[in-house]
Amino acid sequence: MIQICTVGGFSDIGRNMTAIKVNDTAVILDMGIHLSNYIKLADEDDIHKFPLQELIYQGAIPNDKVIEYWKDEVKAIIPTHAHLDHIGAIPFLAKNYDAEIICTPFTKAVLEAILTDEKIKLPNTIKSLSPNTKYKIDDNITIEFIAVTHSTPQSVFVILHTPEGQVMYTNDFKFDQYPVLGKKTDVKKLQALKDIKLLFCDSTRCLDLKKTPSEQIAKQMLTDILEGSHLENNAIIVTTFSSHIARLKTIVELAKKMNRKVIFLGRSLAKYVEAAELIKLVEFSKNIKQAKYPNEVQKALKLVEGNKEKYLLVVTGHQGEPKSVLSKIANDTYAFKFQPNDAVIFSSTVIPTPENKKNRELLEALLQKKNIRIFKDIHVSGHAGKEDIRDLILFTNPKNIIPSHCNKSLSDGLVTLAVEMGYIQGINLYQMGDGSMLELK
Ligand SMILES: [Zn+2]
Structure with missing residues (x-):
């Protein structure tokens, strides 16, 4: 059985954090801040002076109390890339877990720069795992990173290989065919994943009827x-x-x-x-x-x-x-x-x-x-538009889908697309909120 707790980033955009438990092994995907809630507090005072509870209450960091009972089983914290809504809460919350932080070399370098800048020493080791490689945690979970294009380097899809099937987590991505830095996503690698039990689907731009430009x-x-x-x-x-x-x-x-x-x-x-x-x-x-x-x-x-x-x-x-x-x-x-x-x-x-x-x-x-x-607006987004998301679902053919990196209206947008593609809400398509739990048999 795969147990899922969508800790943060499912009711509002920001403070991403998801926990997955397979038998007695749990991992945390992303541990981010909510940027505007965080900056409001940081402008008032030194952010590290606030008690943790206050930061949670103000919505600046995820409320990880919801996975308190899994605490001893968490073996890894896996941020997908170096954006603060994915790594920014690590300085506050990672110490609660006896777990390695596993991320790409660029994400590691940014995280270490933040920790040095804020004079924080974490008890967790930070392991760098290159894009397109695997790392076995134990018999329950092996992590695989697949390089993907986004607006910061070395972003990855995380695949958790488990005896129950694969869990795929895609916050954040776009399919850029002509990236300025790094390579385009290897679609063949995605198509080779034959047993995706669950897809967490970046839904930030699912209402944009387009493929996000390069x-x-x-x-x-x-x-x-x-x-x-x-x-x-x-x-x-x-x-x-x-x-x-x-x-x-x-x-x-x-x-x-x-x-x-x-x-x-x-x-x-x-x-x-x-x-x-x-x-x-x-x-x-x-x-x-x-x-x-x-x-x-x-x-x-x-x-x-x-x-x-x-x-x-x-x-x-x-x-x-x-x-x-x-x-x-x-x-x-x-x-x-x-x-x-x-x-x-x-x-x-x-x-x-x-x-x-x-x-x-x-x-x-x-x-x-x-x-x-x-x-102004001399910019293109780093998030997939609706047609990139459709491609992601077609490439990977997941059995179940959870919209992620979203608020309710974006989650509704992803549901509309997934229903159009044959998924059924409550059967193999699940809208989650912050702090929700789900068990997939
Ligand atoms: Zn991002």
Whole structure:
């Protein structure tokens, strides 16, 4: 019998965590934070000062009390990739389990950078497992990682091989045929999985009636702007997701073509870029400078002031976060003055929470007052659209499906698709909420 507990990420997007138990072996898939709930608390105070219970109560981290009775049987914690909604709660919760953390080398490097940055020492060992390899925990569960394209490197589908069949967990993915970094997903590997008992299906973009475009499209959009707009004598500031190494690679390459030196400004950018360099995914160092802390940022911006045409700045703050480098530049906190027609490129979309929407509106209004050229939504998503999801189900032919990485309306959307493909709700298609349990015989 396979027992499932959907701990977090099934009633609301964020704080992903799922536990699977086969006989007396349990594993945890993902241990993430809910970004906006987390940032609200982190802005108030040092997040590590809050009692665990308060972080759970405020919805910042998953409520793992629901698997209290499985605690001694948890043998592994397996985050699928380096996004904070998948690894961000590890510093808070992993110590509750006598379990190894098993993840790809990039995810490991990012996790270790976070732990060092926050001065946290975990009792758990962190094992790196390369994409497209297997690792046997015991006779009940063998883990397999299948490399998949997403918006951060070395993302994987996790397959749990068990005596009861295979469990496949797909948070998060898209099927990019022309990735900018890494390889496309090996579909043959998916088709070779002949005994998928249960598929956890990333449903974040299941209402988008499309196949999500390739990262090459974002590259083309950025190329168009940087090569085609009349920006020769102006400051160019790009802001994007710090974890999006492929996007950063595009930006570094385009800047080189323009003979501009790149400076990465902000702590979270440094964390992800250093992790990617550490495991030799990219080699930015020759072409970039980095400034992590406010005094370093201040120094770097002084260097740029007066020589704006020689630099391209990559900064944190694409959601308009008030403490980010971009907001601080816009607020004249630093010795850097925008000139009319300088450019700010948002290589991102707004994650639609009321907080983010408000912050971005304020930031854009401020930039517009200074006559800054704004280029927004220069981005493609890392999540599968409805037609990618249909392909995933066709490739793997799972016996049972649970919509994941979703709220109720997205879960409903996935149900509509699965019913269309012959699944029956309550028989082999299960809508779960946070903290729900299911047994599959
Ligand atoms: Zn992700």
